[in-house]
Amino acid sequence: GENVGLHLPTLSVQEGDNSIINCAYSNSASDYFIWYKQESGKGPQFIIDIRSNMDKRQGQRVTVLLNKTVKHLSLQIAATQPGDSAVYFCAENMADYKLSFGAGTTVTVRA
Amino acid sequence: GAVVSQHPSRVICKSGTSVKIECRSLDFQATTMFWYRQFPKQSLMLMATSNEGSKATYEQGVEKDKFLINHASLTLSTLTVTSAHPEDSSFYICSARAPSLSTDTQYFGPGTRLTVL
Numbered sequence: 001g002e003n004v005g006l007h008l009p010t011l012s013v014q015e016g017d018n019s020i021i022n023c024a025y026s027n028s029a030s031d032y033f034i035w036y037k038q039e040s041g042k043g044p045q046f047i048i049d050i051r052s053n054m055d056k057r058q059g060q061r062v063t064v065l066l067n068k069t070v071k072h073l074s075l076q077i078a079a080t081q082p083g084d085s086a087v088y089f090c091a092e093n094m095a096d097y098k099l100s101f102g103a104g105t106t107v108t109v110r111a
Numbered sequence: 112g113a114v115v116s117q118h119p120s121r122v123i124c125k126s127g128t129s130v131k132i133e134c135r136s137l138d139f140q141a142t143t144m145f146w147y148r149q150f151p152k153q154s155l156m157l158m159a160t161s162n163e164g165s166k167a168t169y170e171q172g173v174e175k176d177k178f179l180i181n182h183a184s185l186t187l188s189t190l191t192v193t194s195a196h197p198e199d200s201s202f203y204i205c206s207a208r209a210p211s212l213s214t215d216t217q218y219f220g221p222g223t224r225l226t227v228l
Contacts (some may be wrong), residue, residue, distance in 0.1 A: 043117075043204050043219035044155070083212050089154065096168075097208055097218055101154045109204060 010106045019077040021105045023090035028071060035064060035075045037068035038104070039086045047075070047088075077107075085109045113209045114138055117220035118224035124195055125228055132190045132223045134161075134205030143209035145217060146178070149202040161188040161205075195227045 013019045025033070031052040036044035048059045050066050050073075057064050063076040073090050087106050091099040114137040118211040124130050134144055144161040159169040159180055167180035179191040188207075192199055202224055 017194060034216060034217070041222070043115075044206075046216055049216055065151045083205070086151065093215055096160065097217075098145070098157055100157075101207075102191065103154050 012108045013080050014110050015082060016079055019080045019107060020053060021075045021088050023102050025071050025073060025092050027092060029091045031055050033066065033080040034091045036089045036091060037086045038089060044089060080109050082109045082111065113218040114118045115205065115207050115218050115220040117205055117223050119223060121224045123226045123228065126196050127194055129161045129191055129193045130195055130225060132203055134188045134220055136207045139209045139211055141209065142185060144182060145206045146154060146180060146190050147204045149204060150160040160218060188200055197227045200227045
């Protein structure tokens with residue numbers, strides 16, 4: 001079936017540097033995408049979302065880029081901080097408001 | 112806004128017993144809630160969609176008689192794991208949509224860690 005997947009399972013980044021997390025999706029009909037952050041033992045926390053009629057959206061220290069041509073989604077975190085260490089999931093909105101989650105990328109911030 | 116709570120946060124039970132997990136939307140009404148299961152170092156897997164006032168719809172491979180879902184009000188959905196076995200040990204997470212906030216985003220609860228001995 002169709003799924004959302006991530007390119008890299010882990011990312012180690014120096015504190016203060018920028019992070020880029022990538023995600024590939026396969027359902028060309030998807031029109032809404034979300035990035036979630038999940039800390040150990042906790043539920044996913046909404047970070048930022050984007051609709052398919054946009055190619056970029058910015059939040060506080062985060063930017064999501066959407067490339068519909070190659071079905072690629074990325075999350076950029078500026079000036080990565082220790083508190084950014086977590087697993088990051090992209091999710092794709094499917095029919096009936098269901099979400100399909102990618103495998104997740106573990107981000108570790110080095111002090 | 113859009114806060115979702117779960118209770119309990121952790122539960123340990125003996126094999127064969129049933130466990131009920133509650134999911135509440137605290138500051139909004141949720142006509143639709145979702146239940147996920149997450150095994151260690153894996154992604155979230157959707158189990159079922161909980162609809163207020165109607166039967167839940169289950170994903171393929173999820174036993175509806177084992178995972179009973181009740182969505183009795185616009186702010187509460189419950190998941191009951193019946194006759195739990197060690198293989199049911201997992202992290203169970205609920206989410207809720209908040210259409211009143213004009214968003215398609217799902218907001219997640221903090222999760223419930225179930226351990227079946």
